[in-house]
């Protein structure tokens with residue numbers, strides 16, 4: 001068992017002193033590789049609160065003898081890269097595909113989302129707050145980990161609410177492992193932006209998902225046809241690190257309005273008659289208990 005997994009104790013999804021120590025000490029050299037595959041399965045490195053909701057799905061490989069093999073990059077982005085990984089037990093047919101979203105830290109980039117969204121997300125650790133404010137290399141690593149924690153926490157919460165999101169498998173530092181949305185042979189599901197069929201039904205699915213969020217007082221915060229995947233006619237919501245509490249956040253309702261407008265405008269332009277930005281905005285305000 002890797003040594004850092006033994007002394008990581010923490011409350012649910014909060015970054016604390018153990019995480020700081022872990023971030024500073026973890027290097028590629030501390031992890032011994034397996035005889036095949038690119039690394040041992042990282043499943044046992046995550047504490048129970050760093051793993052997805054129970055029961056873990058049957059398709060998920062949780063055996064300690066499993067290895068992770070990198071199959072390639074699904075998408076590079078400004079803030080994170082998403083890799084395709086297969087996790088399997090060598091010599092058996094136990095295998096599953098996972099999407100690994102790795103938040104960038106070393107590169108000199110500023111999250112375009114950092115400024116507005118990190119408000120109210122300061123941690124209790126003054127040293128980390130100073131590092132994050134100063135944008136030191138360590139501070140950037142801490143910010144990346146903070147985003148990973150935020151997204152993992154959002155995925156778990158929405159999964160348990162029944163919103164269609166990829167199953168959140170685990171979080172390890174700045175990496176989130178989640179259910180791969182695609183085919184069994186590794187082709188990623190298209191983004192909604194590329195989909196031309198079944199749009200009336202997909203619109204219904206989207207409104208249902210947004211209503212569920214609104215009833216919880218939440219908005220996605222960056223909703224667009226690029227953050228929605230379509231697999232076998234089913235819509236999946238992804239890219240959730242900036243999920244917004246529309247009641248508590250000072251400008252919460254504006255995020256909800258922007259989400260509604262983004263998607264309703266797109267569906268309307270594609271000829272979905274039921275899609276109307278104002279109608280959707282009004283509905284979501286009502287469901288969230290906001291004044292019109």
Ligand SMILES: Nc1ncnc2c1ncn2[C@@H]1O[C@H](COP(=O)(O)OP(=O)(O)OP(=O)(O)O)[C@@H](O)[C@H]1O
Nearest residue numbers: 074075077078079080082099166179180181188239
């Ligand atoms: N669970 C998944 N299964 C399959 N593909 C995925 C999954 N998660 C992400 N992807 C692919 O990776 C892309 C980027 O993911 P995501 O939107 O979460 O990251 P991002 O860094 O915010 O990217 P961007 O800046 O392009 O929005 C998605 O559009 C999708 O094509």
Ligand SMILES: [Mg+2]
Nearest residue numbers: 226227238239
């Ligand atoms: Mg995205």
